[in-house]
Every structure is written in structure tokens, then in C-alpha cells.
Amino acid sequence: MIEIKDLTYTYEQGTGxxxxxLNGVNAVIPDGQFIGLIGHTGSGKSTLxxxxxxxxKATSGDILVDGTSIYSEHYNMRKLRxxxxxxxxxxxHQLFETTVLKxxxxxxxxxxxxxxxxRDRARKAxxxxxxxxxxxxxxxxxxxxxxxxxxxxxxxxxxxxxxVLILDEPTAGLDPQGRDEILSLIRSLHExxxxxxxxxxxSMEDVAxxxxxxxxxxxxKIRFDGSPREVFRHYRELEAxxxxxxQVTYLMHDLADAGFAVDTDAITVGEAxxxxxxxxxxxxxxx
Amino acid sequence: MPIVSAQxxxxxxxxxxxxxxxxxxxxxxxxxxxxxxEGSFVTVLGANGSGKSTFxxxxxALLVPTGGTxxxxxxxxxxxxxxxxxxxxxxxxxxxxxNQMIASNVEEEIGFGPENLGVPPEDIWKRVNxxxxxxxxxxxxxxxxxxxxxxxxxxxxxxGIVAMxxxCIVLDEPTAMLDPGGxxxxxxxxxxxxxxxxxxxILITHYMEEVVDADYCFVMxxxxxxxxxxxxxxxxxxxxxxxLSLDVPQVTEVAYELQQAGVPLPDGILTGAELTAALTAxxxxxxxxxxxxxxxxxxx
Numbered sequence: 332m333i334e335i336k337d338l339t340y341t342y343e344q345g346t347g348x349x350x351x352x353l354n355g356v357n358a359v360i361p362d363g364q365f366i367g368l369i370g371h372t373g374s375g376k377s378t379l380x381x382x383x384x385x386x387x388k389a390t391s392g393d394i395l396v397d398g399t400s401i402y403s404e405h406y407n408m409r410k411l412r413x414x415x416x417x418x419x420x421x422x423x424h425q426l427f428e429t430t431v432l433k434x435x436x437x438x439x440x441x442x443x444x445x446x447x448x449x450r451d452r453a454r455k456a457x458x459x460x461x462x463x464x465x466x467x468x469x470x471x472x473x474x475x476x477x478x479x480x481x482x483x484x485x486x487x488x489x490x491x492x493x494x495v496l497i498l499d500e501p502t503a504g505l506d507p508q509g510r511d512e513i514l515s516l517i518r519s520l521h522e523x524x525x526x527x528x529x530x531x532x533x534s535m536e537d538v539a540x541x542x543x544x545x546x547x548x549x550x551x552k553i554r555f556d557g558s559p560r561e562v563f564r565h566y567r568e569l570e571a572x573x574x575x576x577x578q579v580t581y582l583m584h585d586l587a588d589a590g591f592a593v594d595t596d597a598i599t600v601g602e603a604x605x606x607x608x609x610x611x612x613x614x615x616x617x618x
Numbered sequence: 619m620p621i622v623s624a625q626x627x628x629x630x631x632x633x634x635x636x637x638x639x640x641x642x643x644x645x646x647x648x649x650x651x652x653x654x655x656e657g658s659f660v661t662v663l664g665a666n667g668s669g670k671s672t673f674x675x676x677x678x679a680l681l682v683p684t685g686g687t688x689x690x691x692x693x694x695x696x697x698x699x700x701x702x703x704x705x706x707x708x709x710x711x712x713x714x715x716x717n718q719m720i721a722s723n724v725e726e727e728i729g730f731g732p733e734n735l736g737v738p739p740e741d742i743w744k745r746v747n748x749x750x751x752x753x754x755x756x757x758x759x760x761x762x763x764x765x766x767x768x769x770x771x772x773x774x775x776x777x778g779i780v781a782m783x784x785x786c787i788v789l790d791e792p793t794a795m796l797d798p799g800g801x802x803x804x805x806x807x808x809x810x811x812x813x814x815x816x817x818x819x820i821l822i823t824h825y826m827e828e829v830v831d832a833d834y835c836f837v838m839x840x841x842x843x844x845x846x847x848x849x850x851x852x853x854x855x856x857x858x859x860x861x862l863s864l865d866v867p868q869v870t871e872v873a874y875e876l877q878q879a880g881v882p883l884p885d886g887i888l889t890g891a892e893l894t895a896a897l898t899a900x901x902x903x904x905x906x907x908x909x910x911x912x913x914x915x916x917x918x
Binding site for chain 1: 664665666667668713767768769791794795796797798799800801802824826827863864865867868869871872875876879880881890891893894897898900901
């Protein structure tokens with residue numbers, strides 16, 4: 332469990348440029364939750380996730396991981412970085428080794444594991460990301476396709492066996508199929524390995540489809556925190572924050588305005604289909 | 619005359635191993651034939667690796683064909699004597715705005731292009747002003763580009779191209795890194811440039827909803843042009859789009875799912891207003907296609 336307590340991060344403190352990137356953030360992230368973190372560019376979401384694995388240090392406030400403050404004396408930061416795995420934006424830009432296997436082994440080796448253990452972990456991680464077999468192990472990471480490179484980079488983080496996986500816009504620049512592959516991979520990690528997942532995304536449709544809780548951040552503060560249905564009810568306010576609701580939400584409101592008894596909380600294609608069918612007398616109950 | 623004409627366009631390259639021997643031959647574009655009309659707003663869709671970025675680079679001669687010909691405003695891009703004129707005619711905007719910013723403030727950033735073209739200083743300022751107006755960023759002219767939001771940066775990148783007064787702007791996934799608000803800003807700006815200044819817009823994107831308001835759409839797959847038509851024609855074929863690893867706008871998907879469940883909806887519904895009109899007609903026992911036409915759809 333991660334507890335974020337009154338977390339504040341101030342840039343250029345004490346100068347004329349002083350600015351709060353985070354301003355009193357409070358949240359509890361229980362084990363095994365799948366969270367979507369949304370906010371416009373510059374809202375503070377990347378700053379927040381970099382605090383969660385200790386890459387940035389708060390100006391004030393605290394973060395407790397399983398009850399212990401990561402700012403306490405002698406806290407094992409190296410261990411934190413393996414517990415909380417962070418996949419950056421465009422992580423494939425960080426691939427550098429001569430083979431995919433070596434690249435994926437880099438993380439676990441840095442944790443001090445033997446070659447053998449690191450190789451075992453790398454192979455497991457590559458299997459999870461659909462890159463198993465010698466064909467991939469010995470391939471240069473630079474010969475992989477865009478979607479494969481990204482999965483190789485994610486495998487590098489998974490090989491450290493984190494309990495919490497944070498991904499910063501993992502689908503940016505991928506085509507619809509590549510996007511679906513990455514998101515299904517993340518969903519299966521969450522479901523089968525009970526991993527806690529924090530997904531930073533600019534796609535409201537993806538967030539609506541996959542996560543169980545949404546945290547909306549704006550000017551360094553949490554503005555909304557709840558289930559996707561609850562949060563997307565505030566779609567007008569979200570628009571004012573440079574965000575939006577899934578396209579389906581707008582459709583459901585149009586239909587409600589036209590007199591259909593539809594569920595305006597429907598946020599996915601499946602939910603919309605079901606609710607619209609129920610509202611059509613000719614098709615009622617065909618679901 | 620079309621502003622862009624690709625005739626039997628092919629582009630291939632070779633991968634070499636460490637010893638310099640050819641290890642693989644890649645056909646990135648295969649016999650592509652298409653015309654883009656001046657003043658139109660077209661989109662290019664395709665999975666990663668389908669050749670759409672390679673195609674975009676042909677349009678301002680960053681790459682030249684290895685087979686066939688590309689004409690930009692009548693100029694053969696392979697003819698080196700036209701290189702500068704081709705690049706003046708077709709400006710490019712890329713995915714990552716940070717890679718395109720070089721100056722310390724916005725107006726210098728925008729003035730860089732025309733200055734390089736040898737435009738006289740007083741005209742540069744006129745062009746900078748006009749370009750700032752065109753993208754709605756006049757209030758930020760003295761700002762440092764690195765303090766702007768993603769959408770604002772991308773609008774500045776577009777303004778930098780606009781200041782070179784191209785007839786055509788090619789954008790390779792300009793919204794891929796932007797938040798929803800930034801995406802809205804950029805797409806709105808592109809439509810405004812197209813409507814008020816008649817700039818031809820060629821937009822490459824993975825966001826299907828950005829395609830809905832375009833005049834025409836091309837779909838690439840493994841280096842070939844596999845579909846072309848109005849967005850409505852393209853998105854009417856949900857099955858093929860899925861086979862090409864692509865998608866349709868969410869509203870079209872809902873309409874398709876309802877059709878599959880037996881609701882007699884016409885193909886090619888693109889917007890919430892159209893779907894609402896069609897469903898209202900069905901509920902009231904009227905003709906859904908006629909209702910969509912009344913709602914302003916199906917007239918393209």
C-alpha cells in the first residue's frame with residue numbers, strides 16, 4: 332500500500348520563479364488496484380509518479396510504502412525502485428544493449444542479482460510481454476517493430492519484479508492494434524499477478540475501458556478521485572481542465588436529451604450498446 | 619491540377635549488416651497512386667510500419683522515390699533544382715514539438731523559417747504576426763517556447779510553417795503526445811487554416827475521431843494504398859478497418875455493435891448527432907437514413 336500525505340513539490344523555491352508542481356496531494360493506493368492518472372500536460376502527474384519511486388524528493392509531505400516513510404533515514408531507495416517500477420514515456424528510447432535479452436537483464440543485474448538469476452527473470456518478463464523464444468532473445472532491440480520495442484522496454488521493468496507498475500503514457504504513438512496489445516498486457520499483469528497499476532494516459536477512452544479508479548490532477552492538486560463513472564460525470568469540468576470524457580459519454584447525453592431512457596453514466600462501447608438496446612422498445616431485453 | 623500527385627510511387631531501401639553486405643531489402647512504399655486536391659483536408663491512416671511516414675517524407679523531398687514520381691504543385695520532387703521550391707510549397711510538422719523548437723522566444727521561433735528563405739526583415743514581421751494570428755497565439759509572442767503546453771508548442775510549430783506561406787502542410791501524428799485539450803486546439807487550428815487560408819492539410823494520425831471532419835481519407839497497409847474515400851466511406855467498413863489493425867470512431871463502433879444486435883441502422887454513422895437522429899427515427903417508426911440526412915449527415 333502506498334500512502335501519499337500532503338505531498339508538495341516546489342520548483343525554484345525562494346526565487347521569483349517559485350512554482351508548485353505538487354500542492355498538497357493526498358491519496359491512498361491499496362495493493363492490487365488499477366488506477367488511471369489523468370491531467371493535462373504540466374498538471375503535475377509526471378512529477379507525482381516520479382515521487383512514488385523516489386526519483387524526486389518532496390519539498391514537504393510524506394510517502395509511506397507499506398507503512399514506512401521513504402524519506403526515513405537509511406531507507407533502501409534501491410529496493411523502492413524495484414518495488415515501484417516506472418515505465419517512462421517512449422521507453423524504447425532507452426533500449427541500448429546488443430540483444431533484447433541483455434537489455435531486459437540490465438535491471439535485475441543492477442539489483443545485484445547473479446547473471447543466472449537475472450537471465451531467469453528476464454526470460455519470465457519476456458514471456459509475459461509476448462517476446463519469448465530465441466528469436467527475440469538474440470535479436471538486436473533496434474530490429475524490433477515499434478510495438479515490440481515498447482514491450483521489450485516494459486519487460487526490462489517487469490524483470491525487476493515490481494509490486495507496483497507505473498506507466499507514463501505507454502500507448503503514445505502506437506497504432507490501435509499496438510495500443511490494444513499493450514493495454515491487454517497491462518490488464519493481464521494486474522489480473523493474474525495482482526500488480527498495482529498506475530496508468531498515466533491522455534486517452535479517456537482507454538482509461539474508461541481499463542481502470543477501476545481515476546485520479547484527476549490539475550495544478551498540482553487532486554481534483555477528482557473516484558470510479559470512472561463518477562469522474563466522467565464531471566465531463567464539463569474535465570473539459571475546462573483540458574481533458575474530456577470518452578466519446579460515448581457525449582453520445583449518451585445526446586440520447587438522453589432526445590428523450591431516450593439511457594444510462595448517461597455509460598462510458599464504454601459495451602455499456603453504451605447495452606443501455607441503448609434496453610431503451611429501444613423493439614429491442615428491449617435482447618442483450 | 620492536384621497539389622500532390624503520386625504516380626506509381628515506390629520507395630525501397632536496404633539494410634546492411636556489420637560488414638556492409640545487404641541483409642534485407644525493404645519495400646516501404648509499393649506502387650502508390652494518388653492525387654490530393656489543392657485546398658482539401660485529407661488524412662492518412664495506417665498501422666505502425668504501413669509506410670505513411672515514409673509517404674509524408676516524400677512530399678517535401680526529405681526522401682525521393684526509388685520508383686515512380688511524386689509531383690508537388692507540378693514539380694517533380696526528384697529534380698534537385700526544385701528542392702527549395704518543393705520545401706516552400708509543402709511544410710512539415712512532426713510528432714514531438716520539443717524536437718522542433720530552437721529559439722528562445724515564440725516570435726523568433728516563427729521568424730526562423732522565413733528568415734532562412736531570405737524574406738526581407740519587415741516582411742518577416744508581417745508574416746510572424748499573420749502566423750501568430752492564424753494559430754491564435756498572439757498573446758504568447760514573447761513567451762519562451764519551453765514554458766508552453768504541448769498543444770501550444772505544436773501550434774507554434776505550425777505557425778513556424780505557416781510563416782513560410784506553404785500551399786500545403788503535412789503533419790505526421792502532430793497530436794500523438796498531446797492531452798485531449800491540446801489535441802482539440804491543434805485540430806481546430808488546422809481546420810481554421812484550411813478554411814480561411816485555403817492551405818491544403820495532409821494529416822497523418824492514429825486518432826480516428828480526427829478523421830471524421832476531413833474531406834478525404836487514404837488508408838495505407840504494408841506500403842500499399844489499400845483504401846481511399848470520404849471518412850464516411852472508409853468508416854462504413856468496420857470489418858476491413860479492424861483487419862488492417864485500425865479502428866473506427868467510438869460512435870461508429872457503437873452504431874456497428876447495435877447493427878449487429880439487429881437495430882436497422884444505416885452504415886457509416888460518424889457522429890453522436892447522427893446516431894441520435896437515426897435512433898430517434900427508429901423509435902418513432904421512421905426512416906433512419908432520412909433522419910441522418912436531415913441531421914446534416916450523408917450529404918458528403
